Amino acid sequence: xxxxxxxxxxxxxxGFVVEVxxxxxxGLPHFEIVGLADTAIKEAKERVKAAIRNSxxxxxxxxxxxxxxxxxxxxxxxxxxxxxxxxxxTADSHSEIKGLSSQALHDFVIVGELSLNGxxxxxxxxxxxxxxxxxxxxxxxIIPYANSKEASFISNVTCFPVQSLEEAVLFVSxxxxxxxxxVQEFVSDDKQNKHILDFKYVKGQQRAKRxxxxxxxxxxxxxxxxxxxxxxxxxxxxFPSILPDMTFEEALEVTKIHxxxxxxDFKKGIVASRPFRSPHHSASTVSMTGGGSQAKxxxxxxxxxxVLYLDEMPEYQRSCLEMLRQPLEDGVxxxxxxxxTVTYPxxxxxxxxxxxxxxxxxxxxxxxxxxxxxxxxxxxxKISGPILDRIDLHVEVDxxxxxxxxxxxxxxxxxxxxxxxxxxxxVQLERFKNEKNFSNAKMSVPATKKxxxxxxxxxxxxxxxxxxxxxxxxxxxxILKVARTIAxxxxxxxxxxEHIAEAIAYRxxxxxxx
Amino acid sequence: xxxxxxxxxxxxxELSFAKISKIIEEMQGDFSFEKFIASDKxxxxxxxxxxxxxxxxxxxxxxxxxxxxxxxxIKILTREDDDFPEKLLRIDDPPFYLFYKGDLSLLKEKCVxxxxxxxxxxxxxxxxxxxxxxxxxxxxVIVSGLAYGVDSIAHRKALEQQGKTIAVLASGFNNxxxxxxxxxxxxxxxxxxxxxxxxxxxxxxxxxxxxRNRIVAGLSDALLIxxxxxxxxTSITKDFALDYGVPIYVVPGNxxxxxxxxxxxxxxxxxxxxxxxxxxxxxxxxxxxxxRVLMQLNLDENEIVKIxxxxxxxxxxxxxxxxxxxNKLNSLLTTLEIKGIIKRLPGGIYSLS
Numbered sequence: 117x118x119x120x121x122x123x124x125x126x127x128x129x130x131g132f133v134v135e136v137x138x139x140x141x142x143g144l145p146h147f148e149i150v151g152l153a154d155t156a157i158k159e160a161k162e163r164v165k166a167a168i169r170n171s172x173x174x175x176x177x178x179x180x181x182x183x184x185x186x187x188x189x190x191x192x193x194x195x196x197x198x199x200x201x202x203x204x205x206t207a208d209s210h211s212e213i214k215g216l217s218s219q220a221l222h223d224f225v226i227v228g229e230l231s232l233n234g235x236x237x238x239x240x241x242x243x244x245x246x247x248x249x250x251x252x253x254x255x256x257x258i259i260p261y262a263n264s265k266e267a268s269f270i271s272n273v274t275c276f277p278v279q280s281l282e283e284a285v286l287f288v289s290x291x292x293x294x295x296x297x298x299v300q301e302f303v304s305d306d307k308q309n310k311h312i313l314d315f316k317y318v319k320g321q322q323r324a325k326r327x328x329x330x331x332x333x334x335x336x337x338x339x340x341x342x343x344x345x346x347x348x349x350x351x352x353x354x355f356p357s358i359l360p361d362m363t364f365e366e367a368l369e370v371t372k373i374h375x376x377x378x379x380x381d382f383k384k385g386i387v388a389s390r391p392f393r394s395p396h397h398s399a400s401t402v403s404m405t406g407g408g409s410q411a412k413x414x415x416x417x418x419x420x421x422x423v424l425y426l427d428e429m430p431e432y433q434r435s436c437l438e439m440l441r442q443p444l445e446d447g448v449x450x451x452x453x454x455x456x457t458v459t460y461p462x463x464x465x466x467x468x469x470x471x472x473x474x475x476x477x478x479x480x481x482x483x484x485x486x487x488x489x490x491x492x493x494x495x496x497x498k499i500s501g502p503i504l505d506r507i508d509l510h511v512e513v514d515x516x517x518x519x520x521x522x523x524x525x526x527x528x529x530x531x532x533x534x535x536x537x538x539x540x541x542x543v544q545l546e547r548f549k550n551e552k553n554f555s556n557a558k559m560s561v562p563a564t565k566k567x568x569x570x571x572x573x574x575x576x577x578x579x580x581x582x583x584x585x586x587x588x589x590x591x592x593x594x595i596l597k598v599a600r601t602i603a604x605x606x607x608x609x610x611x612x613x614e615h616i617a618e619a620i621a622y623r624x625x626x627x628x629x630x
Numbered sequence: 631x632x633x634x635x636x637x638x639x640x641x642x643x644e645l646s647f648a649k650i651s652k653i654i655e656e657m658q659g660d661f662s663f664e665k666f667i668a669s670d671k672x673x674x675x676x677x678x679x680x681x682x683x684x685x686x687x688x689x690x691x692x693x694x695x696x697x698x699x700x701x702x703x704i705k706i707l708t709r710e711d712d713d714f715p716e717k718l719l720r721i722d723d724p725p726f727y728l729f730y731k732g733d734l735s736l737l738k739e740k741c742v743x744x745x746x747x748x749x750x751x752x753x754x755x756x757x758x759x760x761x762x763x764x765x766x767x768x769x770x771v772i773v774s775g776l777a778y779g780v781d782s783i784a785h786r787k788a789l790e791q792q793g794k795t796i797a798v799l800a801s802g803f804n805n806x807x808x809x810x811x812x813x814x815x816x817x818x819x820x821x822x823x824x825x826x827x828x829x830x831x832x833x834x835x836x837x838x839x840x841x842r843n844r845i846v847a848g849l850s851d852a853l854l855i856x857x858x859x860x861x862x863x864t865s866i867t868k869d870f871a872l873d874y875g876v877p878i879y880v881v882p883g884n885x886x887x888x889x890x891x892x893x894x895x896x897x898x899x900x901x902x903x904x905x906x907x908x909x910x911x912x913x914x915x916x917x918x919x920x921x922r923v924l925m926q927l928n929l930d931e932n933e934i935v936k937i938x939x940x941x942x943x944x945x946x947x948x949x950x951x952x953x954x955x956x957n958k959l960n961s962l963l964t965t966l967e968i969k970g971i972i973k974r975l976p977g978g979i980y981s982l983s
Contacts, residue, residue, distance in 0.1 A: 320946045322956045323978065342977075472976065479977025481944065484888075489748060489778035493810055512978030514944055581968050602957065617961035617968075624978070 119207035119218045122225045122254070123199040124245040125184075125191045128411065128458035129372050131241075131248030133225075135185040136196055138203035143179035149200075151184030156194045163194070163230045164201045171234035171282040176208040190456070195239045198228035198258070201281055202288065215289035224276075224288070225249050228260040234281040238262035238382055244372040246270045258284060259297075265385025266375065268300040269368070302364045305389035313354045316529040320516040324351050327511040327622055328467075329533050332358045333540035334601030335555030337444065337466040337506060339429070339499075339625070342513030343480040348469035351513070352425045355467055356390045357530035359423070360541050366421045369461060373413045373420055391422035393464075397431040405439050407451035411458045414451075416443050419464040429468040430498035437503055440466070444506040447558075466507065470499070481514055496625070501590070508557060508594045509622040540604040556601045561593070568596040570611060577613045581620050595619045634710035635692070636661035641706055641727045642695050642829055643683055649675055650726050663687040702830060704729050704803055713737070721848040721874055725827045728845075729803065732823035736771050736794050740915045743773040743850035743871075745864050746780030746857045751889050752942055752975045754857030757881050758783045759973075759983065761854060764908035766793025768917045773798065773850050775842060776811050776818075777863075780856055789817060796849065799826040800842035801834035843867040847876055852911055854879045855902065858892035865892060868901070878902040879911050927971075930954060930962055935982065938972055942981035 121136045147161045168175045182200055184191050206216050227245060229237040242263045249257070250273050259267055261277040275297040278284040286292035315325055324340060328351060331338045340348045362370070370387045374380045380387065395404060395415040406414030416424055426432060443449045447463035472478040473492040478485040487495075541555075548554055551563060559567065570578065578595065581587060587595075596611075598619040603611045636657070640650055652675045657665060666672060666687050673680045699706065707714055708727045715737040718724045742765050747754060758780050762772055766788035774781040776797040788795035797818045799806070803826060806812045818824055827841065843863065847853060847870035855878065858864040871878050880902030883890020896902035905911060909919050927935065930952070937943065937951050949959055963980060966972045973983040 322949050323945045323960065326956045326960065479975065479979065481977070481979070485749070487749075490808060490810075512976075514946075514977055514979075516946070520946065577965075577968070581964070584968050584970065606957075613965075614958070614961040617964040618957055620964045621960045624974070 117207045117209045119203045119221070121199045121203045121206075121221050123196050123227055124225055124249055125189065125195075126193075126241050126244060126376060127189070127456070128460060129244050129376060129413070131245040132186075132189065133249070133252060133254075134191060134196070135183075136199040136203050136226075137183040137185060138200065138207040139181045139183075140176055140204070140207045140209070141179050145177045146179045147182075148180070149182045149184070151182075151187045152190045153184055153196075154190065154192045157184070157191060157196055160194060160197050160200055160230075163197055163232060164204065166232040167197070167230040167234040167281050168201055168205065170232060171280065171285075173205060173213070173282075173285070174208075174210070176204065176210065178208075180204060180207075193240060194229040195227045195241075197230035198236055198260075198278075198281065198284060199226040201230060202226060202284060205285065213285060213289055215291065216285060220288050220290070223256050224258050225254045225256070226258045226284075228258070228278070228284075230281060236260045236278050236280055236284065240378040240380075241372075241376040242266050243270070243368070243375045243380075243386075246273055246275070247368070247372065249273075258287070262382050263385075264297045265382060266371070266380065267297045267385075269302055269364075269371075269386050271299045302367060302386065303388065304361045304363075304367065313350070314357055314530045315354050315533060316527045318347065318350060318354060319523065319525075319527060320520040321347060321351060321513060323621075324511050324513045325528075325533075327509045328355050329358060329537060330598060330601050330605065330622075331355075331465060331467075331509055332360075332533075332537045333605050334508075334544070334597065335465060335557040336508035336598060336601065337557070338468070338509045338511065339504075339507045340467070340469040340511055340513050341472050341624070342469070343478075343483065343515060344471060344476045346513045346515045348513050349425075349427055352394075352423070352427075352467045352469065353392065354530065355425075355465075356392050356423055358534045358537050359390050359465075360534075360538055362388070362390055362421065370421050373417050373460065377413050377418060379418065391419055392425065393419040393422070394425040394427060397426070397428050399432070399436060401433065401435045401439055404436050405449050405451055406460050407453060407458070411451065411453065411456060413460045414449070416440070416449055416462040416464060417460040420461045422464055424464045424466050426466065426468040429470045430495055434498070434500075438500065441502055441506070444503075468507065469513075471495075472512075479512070479514075504625060505590050505594075508598050510625045511622060512624060536605055539607070540601065543604045543607075556597050556604070559597055559600075564593055564596055568600050568611060570596075570616075571613075573613050574611060574616050577616050578620075581616075585620065587620070587623060591620075591623045595623060598622060631661045631663070632710070633661050634708040636666075637708040637710065637727050638696065638706050639687070639692050641708075641729070642686075643679070644829060644832055645676075645679075647723050647726070654726075663689070699729075699830075702803070704731060704830060706730075707734065715849060717741075717851070718845070718848045721844060721870075723844070724848070725845065728825050728827060729829065730823060730825050731803065731819040732821075733794075734823065736796055736823045737849065739771045739794065740769070740917060741771045741773045741796065741850045741852075742911060742915070743846050743853045743867070743876075744780065744784035744856060745774060745846065745853070745867050746855055746893075747859055747862055747864070747889055748777055748779035748781075749889075750779045750783070750857050751887065752979060752981065753883065753887075754780065754889060755783060755975060756942075756973075756981055756983070758856040759787050761856060761881070761908045761911070762787035763791055764919065765854075765912060765917075766791040766795070768908075768912045768919055769793075770912065770915060770917055771796055771822075773846055775800070775839075775846055776806070776815060776824075778808060778811075782811055782814060785814060785818060789821060795822040797822070797824045798842055798845045798849070799824065799828075799834075800838040802826060802828045802830040802832035804830040805833045807834040839863055840866045844870045847871040848874055850876050851915055852877050852879060854881070854905070854911060855893055855896065856881050857883060857889055859889050860891040860895070862892060868896065872901065877914070879905040881905050930958070931966055931971075934959075934962060934966060935971060938980060938982045942975065942979050944977070944979045948980065 443462035477483040772788040
């Protein structure tokens, strides 16, 4: 006999419907799964067999063929176990379970991994599956109980969480009632002020803090340059505390990616605060971009809607840094492999830090640099021009003196800074409501022309600055965009000379550094 | 053949000073290729190289060689030429020939060599810029070696002031060392003068630098050392200057700073004249200090200038003293920098310029 069950697979962050067809005929006992299944799925036969038996049901000693349609798309991961098990039990003509029929299963999308004792285990990527399935018109789901938190943020779908195969069978056959997952209200962690790190604990470093404030307000990328121990990492870690609250849509997007990567906390079910990713500099290019045979999202996608922090930027592999070009420009990363091409979102703020030279002390107040000029040139050249092009703010960070560290003076708290950032973001939302981008940093060339109109006075200032400070040409548009953000923070409609002047202060690497 | 043409011919073989002197002696005033090829003594002097050079000793080769140089826009100045600077003839071993690009007339001006460490401190940068700027704007020609640090700062500052500068290289013009200074080299070749003893394809080597330094010292009417550690190439230039009777001006430094050990020692042993302002050098050379135009500053700007008068400071230190917020201060500092009143040093430190 034949049975058919709906399940779902994932391609990138989009789900596609998979029909699990089971055919059982008399013959030599045999179990075959076809339909481009990976090893994890192939192994399902052992799990399914044991789970059915251990749940107290009968396993048909017949010839069983399982097909995962569409048959030409690769399927990955153990998410079809539950669907296969239910399919087998339905297709078995000798099954004595009352009410279990293809008809009963037809309305459900079934996902879940089985353990040998029949327990249903959580799966990766439930959220993107639910979102895609809902768009395709499916609205009833049987999901693993442990995934229920994740499902609780999607409205307009009914998810029935099951803990075991037995429970699933009883539910489908109408012998047991299961309460569907109740929909929860999303509250951003940012709103609850859950940040442990706060700018009020960072003494001094006024210019760096101001640069980060501008970065948060306009979505600009930042490069911090300073000797070891000057607090670059601390500043970067405080950065998420001044970013605007995550909206529900943003949180869903982030959760989708984290869910696929298996990085989601099942107890929380959603990523409720902006992600902060700091991959180590030994990271491989694939771990950053995503991809590999599993086509998993990489670090830069996990940092989507949040912060990617690259500590000691010149230490990263060159190829690792160069691949940042596309995502920094377009907000997405396209990973092409021989079998498939996947696009993952990767819209993050880049915060990078580096030492000014190999020994780290060039330009420091109280320590001497032992590097030769050629060494320093070589070190700085590790960051290529095109990457530098995409970083709007360069800020030098020096060691804080002991007196400053011990001073009791009150530093501005993150929430005060955040209030200003929020205000500036609001101005931008209004400005770009008819455009594709949402922040000053992502303005296109025509948009820059349109929104960064300079008065005669500003033009003159910029012109003299270029000649007297020997700025490179690439600095021009960056200065305009940053000046726009500074003007927004200032609540001004037009860019004023003081805004331009401040923006120029953040282009130190465009000058002759040594 | 003229002696100068003969020297031009020899310039293509990168021969040592001693060998050229001996060859010239052997030629006994008759500078013909025939004599050159026929002479056993010259063969002895040149040893293995003789065969190679003798093969090329003809007019065809010489013309080809000179054409090649011309296509590279490189000219040769020999000791026999009228333009050869008299100043250089006072040294024991004046070069027989110099390759050059640029304006030879600079050699007749008052030349001040500015040399020092390759990795100057903030203080070193500040005073090098200050002296180079004042001397260049007073009409002095800044001579240096295109090296990192003090050398290149002095060259750049002179160019900035629309002033004149001469760079003396320890390598051929097609192998600029350090490579990062190729654009600086090109700018000096266009607006000033570049000199070298070596044909274009010669790469710099350690032993070539002292030879170069003798030309730097020899060309100068005054030598200024702004910052130098205890052991450095600067001391070689200084020794040459002492030999040639070129006055040595030295700017004192912090006695606890190792980067000023060399300069402070020169002052304490009275080898150099302790120099506190550019004016003294300028006046000693018979030049005149250019009057500076005073700029209008507003209240806040004045306050920052006053704070920086007590020494270089980083932005947090300035912020502590002025009671304005960081965004205002950022923009004020840039404005002052554009006006040329203050400057930004590596590490985000500010000082008066």
